[in-house]
Amino acid sequence: MSPLHDTPILGMVARLQVQVPTEYGNDANFWTEWPSGLVDVSRTTHIPSVSDGAQAETPPLTEGLVDIPVDGERTVRVKKESTALVVVDMQNFFLHPELRDHPTGLKCVDPLMKIIPPLRDLGIKILWVNWGLTDHELRTIPPSLVRGFMKNGRGGFGSELPGGFGRLLMRDARNSELYEPLQAEWLKGKNAGTDFWIHKNRISGLWGYQSSLDLFLQENGITTLLFSGVNADQCVAGTLVDAYFRGYDCILVEDCTATTSPEGGLANVVYNAGNSYGFVTDSKRLAAL
Template sequence: MSLDVFSAHLEQQDIRLDGKRSALIVIDMINEFCKPGGKMVLPGYESLVGPQLSLVEAARAAGAPVIWVHDAHRPGMRHEREWAKRTPHGLENTWATEIIEDLGARPDDIHVTKRRYSAFFQTDLDLTLKDMQLDQLVICGVVTNICVRSTVHDAFFNGYEVVVPADACAATGPREQESSLYDIATHFGIVSDTQSVVAAFSKGATLTNMIAA
């Protein structure tokens, strides 16, 4: 992909993942967005399961925590901000907000509940990561152009090194996927793929931004 004139002012910085410094954050792989019966199902979630399982296995083997982010909303709010733009969805403490069984989330993993698009916005995610002394984040999930992207932005703003494996994320469409990954690669982090991230977790391989290829 060629760079536009503005984005071409890119300072290329590779990342070498360290299991003691890193975490895998999986965004909103919940029944509401993935499974039949969900109110806002993203078609094709199945293609993400294999790559995400590989990332989970690699992260655990490297000693990096797996953090599952659940979009969950309280009923009875006078002005639920997300519902001002989106169909009411993801009522807390229901099947809708549970991580899909395909991914094997564990109770002893870290689970974060959010009520806005970003997993950092008024949650304890930043505090949790700082208490664990983690500053490298691999972020994947759904959807790339909304909740994944918002989380990546806030991770960058808060000083974290960010890696996004493109094949472990899905957007609302091809245009949105390409545009969001382009912006992440040129302004907020490194865009890579699952195979490279797994190698980085297991062998200490260096991750290079795919945008530079």
């Protein structure tokens, strides 16, 4: 007989739907899950008390909330003003054909372009989370990370790239700009006040104490994050997992996420996003909201 604690931890994709309304968390920070398949992460309505033998009914969708279909025959209800799309590292350095061969990353551009306008219309913020180093930060990056961005002991952070792309992943360099047409889309959102550019200086955008991303999320009351970008099993996963550790609600947008890693890299991230860290959806379901 296997020990009780060997029972696998099942996420929302694998586990059966609840039989009775179930609440997780505490009075201030909570989710509710319903037999209908609804998982309400808006933190707006507790499960009401009912008489013996009765069961509370699934709450209706109200103004300010939106239901997002996800894998596992679930629907996640979020608060629009507390939700953001996090777009990780869709930059020239990772996507531009003159710098890198990343066909799966380029395939993410079109679905991203299709979901960003409707998400903006809902009042969901768009956060462009990108590498953007300063000369001071070059002196503080750990050697393991420095080595990872060098080839044969050459190049690396801050080195000059050919073709007018500027210094590698430094702020305001051409290689650090978003890959077109995303750069134009970001500028459109910036001018409209819906989009925000957030620099990062590690694989994860949420590493350490008081990162720029974490401060922005806290100051703006954001609790639910939709994740997209490259590379899935590196910077996207690093940021998503750190968000999960900090208590944010995590939803991976599968067809807006890619990696250069061998087969299995993306699948592992998708599996864990839906089975451990939160939920998985795609651009078609988001565009239809």
